[in-house]
Amino acid sequence: MEAAGEVFAQRGYKAATIHEICQRANVNIASVNYHFRDKEGLYREVFRYAMEQSRERYLACPIDASEGRPAQRLKAELRRHLHVMFSPNRAPWQAMMFFREMLEPTEIFDSLVEEQMRPYQQLIESLVRDVLGSQTEERVVRFSAFAALSLCGAFHSSRKYIEKLYPDERFDGENSDELAELITTFVIGGVRALKSSAK
Amino acid sequence: MEAAGEVFAQRGYKAATIHEICQRANVNIASVNYHFRDKEGLYREVFRYAMEQSRERYLACPIDASEGRPAQRLKAELRRHLHVMFSPNRAPWQAMMFFREMLEPTEIFDSLVEEQMRPYQQLIESLVRDVLGSQTEERVVRFSAFAALSLCGAFHSSRKYIEKLYPDERFDGENSDELAELITTFVIGGVRALKSSAK
Amino acid sequence: MEAAGEVFAQRGYKAATIHEICQRANVNIASVNYHFRDKEGLYREVFRYAMEQSRERYLACPIDASEGRPAQRLKAELRRHLHVMFSPNRAPWQAMMFFREMLEPTEIFDSLVEEQMRPYQQLIESLVRDVLGSQTEERVVRFSAFAALSLCGAFHSSRKYIEKLYPDERFDGENSDELAELITTFVIGGVRALKSSAK
Amino acid sequence: MEAAGEVFAQRGYKAATIHEICQRANVNIASVNYHFRDKEGLYREVFRYAMEQSRERYLACPIDASEGRPAQRLKAELRRHLHVMFSPNRAPWQAMMFFREMLEPTEIFDSLVEEQMRPYQQLIESLVRDVLGSQTEERVVRFSAFAALSLCGAFHSSRKYIEKLYPDERFDGENSDELAELITTFVIGGVRALKSSAK
DNA sequence: TATGAATGAGGGTTCATTCAT
């Protein structure tokens, strides 16, 4: 029944109907109320499932370099992040659900932030801090980490827009490596520029 | 009836009810069908209205620098962009509607892209091209322009998320100037890094 | 505004909308309520108008023979009746409205019966009585008159059905004369058969 | 829920409300949409049901004479037809629905004609042909068959009109036998008259 | 545990009518 997430992702919580969900899963409509008590219960469960899978995915794809110069380590981690995000065997609905929660947070948003996003955000922050030096203003570190991640996310969430804007260009999974190179280079450049200007 | 956009932005097209819309506007429910024929007609009209306002806002805030070094001109334009986006008297629902269209495009999305976003995208591209040099690969120019704009957008659209992540930090309109400084510095750094690596 | 009858005839009283009516007549919707007070008021007026026109039409097409043998006179009158009914310049909606009233009588039905149908029915009855002889049972006379008229009406009201049943046959206005010949012959034959059996 | 046909027959498809239907049947309004998907779905089903019942009714009332002279056989069949139509335990709404379809055909009308009416029409035609002789013009046969059946139908569908016209006379089920005698005599007379004139 | 039937709340839409201009 986890494929019900597709519907939630595609339509949003309110617009998604358990009718469509159960039809895709070839189960009875009433079973939703039996197993999850509520439509909301189903949503919560699907969300938990998505977070779990997301965590596993990061664990399954280990950090490929914990050594090297700080900038190289940040680059490597961002490359991994992009790789996971654009992974072809990753259901695209999971990212969609996360995005929806950011636009209109429900009560579940808290757990998403705390359990999933903050830890990763802090990992990126530490890598950024290594690049910028330990005595850098915390604000700048946070800004950089957020900028780096949101940039990665933007290329994923705005796929449809980019497709429409540049029909002959491709900034998606098909040439994910080249995209990763562009993004990481850009981010590192941005981070270093902040380092220089902070002096 | 333009304040109906708030509901569309907050709830999404399907989940928004004309009941709530008309209640906020203190008008009869049936008036929607009279004036706009449809719920969809109302949505279209609200969207047009948002685009119109957005255009006016950019015209009202004149470009503050058409001279100076290329990087300075790009910085100035991004600063203006951020200033317009975080403008306190700007209804926050407009950005929200645009964002929703990017996530799940309707038939309206085309006009949004062509009339509103592509022209501005091209303006940024030309500024980026000035920084990178005219013989830069088109792909890199496009990437940089999109990255710059999406970075600005990210700090606006993820306000709630940032608030939750860093309750004591502020990356929003209240200190928009400082944010603009960080973003523009980051972007210029990123663009320059691409320039260097492309050689 | 008399062309509004078309809508009433085509859709029925309830299903007809004054919107469609006023659109066809190129007038304002509110004018209906101004001139006729009600939708029902409009209907009544249109009905009156139809009855008036129907009367005029019969007067305009005078009885072509008041002499000859009784059977010939009945035949002549039925031929005239069919001729009027299938008259090409006669709006088909008038018959339709009358038929609708027969299926679901409203308060206007009474006046239709008394002012319009009963007089004509009595005219046919008298012609039938001439054929059958004056001492014929009243019941038989009435039956024959009704049968004759309803037979004429059936070929008009069931046009669509006949078209579907016999796509290559035509029992309508285009060869109204031949149809009249068939019907009148049939009716006279029927009436005479009743005369014989009554003995 | 088959008693919903009463409402459709009385009011017509558009004017009939599922509210009234469900109230009569003492069921929830939404159940219509659950079982028949649509108001139209309900209509279709009710119509099918009516046709089914109509067929059964004819089977239940066996042909009472397959021998005798041709005119006697036609008479017998018409008598049976009238008997079925005026059968006291026959819901009057079924004829009404058929009649409505003839006046304003919907997409259902086709199946009504093909499955129900054409076969019976052809039966009557063959009986008429026996009376008239096999080398009679097809057109005359068709005309006679239609005239015979529409005459039977007219006395049923115009009951209310006849009641108003002759309040003290009765041409309905109560003395159905006498009516049948009148009609069949009339029809045979008409058919024979056509036979004579065709020579 | 699973399923088909039933239900009530709520949503969008239509439409006749009224009102102010």
Add this chain to the structure above:
DNA sequence: CATGAATGAACCCTCATTCAT
């Protein structure tokens, strides 16, 4: 007289939920 705007009632339909089997 004419008209555009506004309104409330009513209708069909969807959908989450409950219930009996």
